[in-house]
Amino acid sequence: MAWQPKIVAFLCNWCSYAGADLAGVSRMQYPPNVRVIRIPCSGRMNPKFILSALKNGADGILISGCHPGDRHYLSGNYFARRKFALFRSLLDYMGIEDGRVHFSWVSAAEGERFAEVISEVTEAVRAIGPSRRLNKKVI
């Protein structure tokens, strides 16, 4: 069986997860490779989750939250934005390939956009191949 990328998506409850729900309810098609983990807010996101996912064999990771200016907990995504910028930069610096870890803002009304983002992420991960660098299953 050909390799299928395993994508783990951390979606904030109020926007991105709702957007994913909308995509589903609207019968929009998107690659089935994604496994969703719901978090209350993108501010809850912890780099430990990203490293843990990579360690356990995830090939790609998506973190998605509310658009800045449009968030349930007022400022969670603003704080998250800074954390994401630093962590992403650190991972790139370590040599984790471009295309492994993705970030997006998707609102509750953007079902179609959610499907697009998932397709984009899946193709990006497919292009760079299975994750080996921080994957404890292979090392």
Added chain:
Amino acid sequence: MMKEMVIDKKDIAGLLTELTGEMTVIAPVRKGDNLLFGPVSDGSEAALDSVNTRLAPKDALFPQCEKMMTFTTDRQAEDAHTMQDVSEPDKQVIFGVRPCDAAGFLILDKVFNQGGAEYEDTYYLRRREKTTVVGLGCNKPLSTCFCASFGGSPFGTDGLDILLTDVGDKYVVTVLTDKGEARLKGKSGPSEADPTSIEKAGQIKESAVKSVKAGIATDKIKGKATMELFDDPCWDTLYETCMNCGVCTYSCPTCHCFDIQDEAIDTEGVRMRNWDSCMFSLFTRHGSGHNPRPTKKDRFRQRFLHKFKYFQDNFDTVACVGCGRCIRLCPVNIDVRQVVEEMNR
């Protein structure tokens, strides 16, 4: 049964390469700015021209991480839910061990091989009996060396199967045990020793022994009552600048504490044993959450009492060989010699 031979320095690499054909050869190697013990695939990788390695060679007998058993929870597998032993370790020779580190092995033996009904560590013993220890005497002991404080010497033979003495362009090879002799059997390098080399070796040894500083006395410690030492006010100030970083325990030839953990990913798991350190706050934390050594002072005191008091009471020897690594590597210059001087007042 002592036998003296010689080997030209330029033939050492060849000897080591020959040995790699029979067993794992572990020798000091350069890794960046570090001199560390590690396996060599070719004799030329060994670096025998320097002072002692950063870390002790205890890793060769008592690895930093050791797999003890493996298991799978995959119901399809035949051996599901059954612990499987790991494969036997290979035969090995540890080359270039300083006499202090070899004496350290003997102290580890006391812990891991208590015989009979007492504790016998299979993992350690399996490796130990397959290991030959080839020593290298210290022509120029450092100011931080104090092996003489514990009956050691820069050319001591305790714990060694062979001892090499650097006499310039050659090594004098003193074969000490049958195991040592077996390693050299049929090897092209060593030849019978000449009287000049033997005499030179004797002079080098004499001068090296003279240069080792006395270091410390531990005679009064054994006589003191445990609680008297434990409650001594010296601990109130000695511990203060320690950072509990653990470098002393990790570089020490005789520190032997470990932690056993099971790690699993999906259905595949392994039981591992990793080095642990009494300097870490979690070291004595109980499952209940209670920690009998909650403060830095408790942990600092523990290390020195263990090495110089409890070990002496239990095994009739101090658990220190005077290698001086903790003195050289401690980032805040905590000097074991000063601490023991306080304990021995």
Added chain:
Amino acid sequence: MNHRDTENTEKIKKIAGRLLAEKRVDAVIGFRPGTVSLISAPTVARTEEEAAGLHWDRFCGVNLANYLPKREDKIAIVAKGCDSRSIVGLVAENQIKRENLYIIGIPCTGMIDRAKVISLAESPEVELTENGEEVTIKADGKQSTVALSDILQDNCQGCLHRNPAVFDELVGKKVEEAGGSDINAAVAKVEAMSQDERWNHFDQMFSTCIRCYACRNACPLCYCEQCFADDSQPQWCGKSTNPVDVKIFHIFRAYHCAGRCTDCGACVRACPVGINVRELTGKLEKEVRELFGCEAGMSLEAIPPLGVYLEKDPQEFIK
């Protein structure tokens, strides 16, 4: 024989003696001459007699702020630029009360890296003498002369804040702020590599890590009662030297110090196998400086960079 800075040594002794005599503080944390060459040892002086044993030279690299978290007593502490910024960080994070501290600030023109000296001398038994901009190193019967700047710690060479950011009393006069070299040098070297090269570089660098946690324990900002590395439910990184676990530990420890690290070099100094941890922590320190315009620990009033946000924070990487 350590290089001695007698002028500052005498000043520190006087200040410490006075503070203890006036009972302004319960103890003074400073340095005393080491028992081996190339290092001065941290020490705690509680009496005027002990204060007379204090010392200052170019081997006082240890960040004394490491001894502050959770202290309740009134304490004076000798602090270089980087140390003072760590102290600010600790105060901001409620690990020590400002009113319990008397900061004896000392402008610093760089600490000597003993690993570099030992490497040059090929022996740890070194006699070092400073002659202005040059240093003579004697070991094993051999002698050589090198530029002082060549043997300073890496973080000192590129230091941007040689004067203490916060102090109650200053020892001597302020010095020129910047060390002169590029603070980003170590990081720039790695950034210049390709992604694959960087991975191989770090793979190689961390291959000697023995998980001793000296880097963590030497860092003044790593004061958590239970480190994430010791969590078992869940276990974020295993405890062995498995390369994945080793990297996860270092990536995450570096990230924990983001916006807080003052580049004091304690981690590098403590590492028994000489891993240049700064190459990782330095990257985050650089990003925080360049992306958010923040430098850790410069003022007691400033909120740490990850505790604030701006509307226009960079987000071009977010879809």
